[in-house]
Amino acid sequence: MTAVRVAIMLQDPLATERFGVWLGQHLVPGDVVGLIGELGAGKTTLVRGIAVGLGSTDPDAVSSPTYLLVVEHPGRTPLLHADAYLPKKLEGFIEDGGLDYLLDPRAVLVVEWGQRIAKHLPARTLWIEFTMPPGGGRRLELRLACPSHFPWLLELPKMA
Ligand SMILES: Nc1ncnc2c1ncn2[C@@H]1O[C@H](COP(=O)(O)OP(=O)(O)OP(=O)(O)O)[C@@H](O)[C@H]1O
């Protein structure tokens, strides 16, 4: 199957969070999501929603884990929230055997600044790129190298 790109426009932070909830309700253990977007793009807002959708017990605790590298949020499906803003730190962790921890088949892994460690992430990774249109809101482009892995994503909800 060929790669697929789909885009969604989210007008405000609540729409970003709600889209994250919808993602979290569909993601399954073993899924990997890479987030691409500049400072303040809305990545962590989306992850907070994903945590809600995954049934995390502490979604309000989701924040940018820049200096913590990876934070685990327990719940119905555990969320591993990583941050590659400082890629050397996460690379070092990965080289020391951390990839087995990150790619836990019982958890969903979401990596902010994921493109900075792209070579370590599986081909099936769902990539989401945030841009900030001049008119406001956020545009998210979702890239699926393996669309058959995320069939539910081809039916994006109306959240504009
Ligand atoms: N769709 C949206 N429209 C407008 N503002 C948004 C939208 N989604 C999120 N925001 C706002 O963007 C700001 C930055 O959000 P957030 O902290 O999630 O970004 P980030 O990409 O994680 O930033 P950083 O790289 O600094 O960690 C917040 O004030 C958030 O409310």
Ligand SMILES: [Mg+2]
């Ligand atoms: Mg962040």
